Amino acid sequence: MxxxxxxxxxxxxxxxxxxxxxxxxxxxxxxxxxxxxxxxxxxxxxPEPVVRAVAERMRRGNQFLLPSEDAVPVADHLAGRYGMPKWQFTLSATQANTEVIRIARHATGRDVVMVFDGKYHGHVDATLAVLDDGVVQPEYYGLGRGATDKTRIVAFNDVAALQSALSSRDVAVVLAEPAMTNAGFLLPQPGFHAALRELTVDAGTLLAIDETHTLVTAYGGLGREWGLQPDFVTVGKSIAGGVPLAAYGMTDEVASFLRAPDDPYVVSGMAVGEPATGGTLFANALSLAACRSALTEVLxxxxxxxxxxxxxxxxxxxxxxxxxxxxxxxxxxxxxxxxxxxxxxxxxxxxxxxxxxxxxxxxxxxxxxxxxxxxxxxxxxxxxxxxxxxxxxxxxxxxxxxxxxxxxxx
Ligand SMILES: Cc1ncc(COP(=O)(O)O)c(C=O)c1O
The missing domain is CATH 3.90.1150.10 (Aspartate Aminotransferase, domain 1)
Known part of the structure; x- marks a missing residue:
């Protein structure tokens, strides 16, 4: 601690x-x-409804490493609320953003991850970087050598810098909050999000909107409020009333990269057919029961x-x-x-x-x-x-x- x-x-x-x-x-x-x-x-x-849902779920067992009855209603609810058809669950937004980056890299065949100066997207190695005199440097000790070599950082609200940083067409994904919440509360200037979307599409770069914090500002988050159209949306923290759960939504096109490819590569006789996602406790029955109750009865x-x-x-x-x-x-x-x-x-x-x-x-x-x-x-x-x-x-x-x-x- x-x-x-x-x-x-x-x-x-x-x-x-x-x-x-x-x-x-x-x-x-x-x-x-x-x-x-x-x-x-x-x-x-x-919150009373979540307390009840959690107690009830514990009585009937909370962890099976199998999908539980709440998974589909929760995913459907998230789809309606955040406008993304396909959802995956993790236990934290850090893990959700980690998987978003892996899927984006696999989908685009590119390595570079772009974030905005002053960001925080969890303890995701590729995003733990800062600008030091304009040069990207690791933000913490303990990151492997080269962990942030493929990280690019630009100033929020700077469309010219964004355009230049995307022009080399090597950026897999831009990971952004709709309004930045971890260096004050930085609102986008008029036209910034439209430019971000247009420039990422032109550059063949995926756009991930991280609503982990901003989801508290509006039903459906600021993305829905402002009509943003990203390729991924990340949510977490409060969506299960504080019981560990996070999730990311994707377009159908992006989700298709989670399917096993026709030509998986083989390691020690095992076919590796998809990007690394999942964990033993991800989407556990307790978190999903808490989330269903939080979304439908509290939020x-x-x-x-x-x-x-x-x-x-x-x-x-x-x-x-x-x-x-x-x-x-x-x-x-x-x-x-x-x-x-x-x-x-x-x-x-x-x-x-x-x-x-x-x-x-x-x-x-x-x-x-x-x-x-x-x-x-x-x-x-x-x-x-x-x-x-x-x-x-x-x-x-x-x-x-x-x-x-x-x-x-x-
Ligand atoms: C925007 C944003 N994304 C992701 C995270 C990481 O969330 P967690 O600590 O639940 O992994 C945070 C945490 O503050 C955050 O502010």
Whole structure:
């Protein structure tokens, strides 16, 4: 759990339980949760329908390494919601994106993976790279030599850079969030997604839209909201109420590359007929029961109407607070999710977002707010409401944030 310690610039609190919009620590303190576990608790803590579905599934057995009765209804539901006909399940979005990249490489016969500066798509080796003076470098220790040699990184919202990076026609897949959520909340500029789609098609490159975070902003994610037409969609985190499950959807054309080819290559007498996908616990009966319940009983269209209203209230509260204190801080928001940057204009790419940020100030803010019963998001994210939050919760959050802002500017 060492990575968990690194998430915060202070010791983490240890949790006993959660309910609705709050959780409690081992000392009995209650926290109103605006981090919602990096969006994975968007259903609220201990959502009743999921609790029931999980208990019921455990009673009847949870793991068979065979498809269970919920797999087809869940896949059908995802198809309708996210507009992709074919679905595969994993346990995390990291694993989903890993498989997306493998399928894309197999389908295109190319190696290069392109991502946007400031991205996070999970601990997928090919995406664990950063730009250092314009040169792609591994982001972490422990990656094999050459793990990121086939990774290309461009600035979000930079159509000219995108065009140039795709022009060599060696990119298998562009992996992108519809709006970037891991370096602030970076919205696409008008025309950016249309250009991204057009340029990837022209270059013979597949386009994967990662909605792991953004699926909380709108029913069907931002892809559906904005009419995007990718080749893959990744979802995860909250889709099973926080029970481990992720999934990726594909077009029929892309899914055809999962079929065994006519001429499989042979290793030690065994035919290797498909890209590497799957795992013992992937699509287990428990995760799928949780997911079916979360999708149909918790993450409903009405729930998204509720969280969108709360998100607008949250953004208005933030803007009002900053204006009253004479702070030229900008706020971006889509549905349930908001972000504030310490600059008058919202950052538009990873570099402007990093330059605008002040991690020490955010860390101070989190501790100040935690001491007043509010669990603020990590510095890279911004506050998000869950299905379980109320108007009173949003107002309570804004009140504590306003207290912080008033205190530090006094
Ligand atoms: C956009 C995006 N994709 C993928 C992931 C990886 O998700 P997981 O940690 O569930 O593998 C994350 C995690 O924060 C994410 O933000």
């Amino acid at each position: 060492s990575w968990m310690e690194e998430l915060y610039e202070h010791p983490p609190v240890w949790v006993t339980h959660g309910n609705g919009a709050s959780f409690w620590d081992i000392d009995g303190h209650r926290y109103l949760d605006l981090y919602i576990a990096d969006m994975s608790a968007f259903c609220g803590h201990a 409903t269209e009405q729930a998204f109407a509720h969280t969108a209203k709360l998100g607008a209230r949250l953004a208005a509260g933030l803007r009002d607070t900053f204006a009253r204190q004479g702070l030229a801080w900008s706020v971006t928001q889509e549905g349930s999710h908001a972000y504030y940057a310490f600059t008058p204009t919202p950052p538009h790419d990873g570099a402007t977002s990093r330059a605008a940020d002040d991690p020490d100030l955010r860390a101070l803010m989190r501790v100040f707010m935690a001491n007043r019963g509010v669990w603020e998001s990590g510095w890279w994210l911004g506050p998000t409401v869950s299905v379980a939050h109320t108007e009173a919760d949003v107002d309570a959050y804004v009140e504590v944030l306003a207290e912080f802002v008033t205190t530090v500017t006094a």
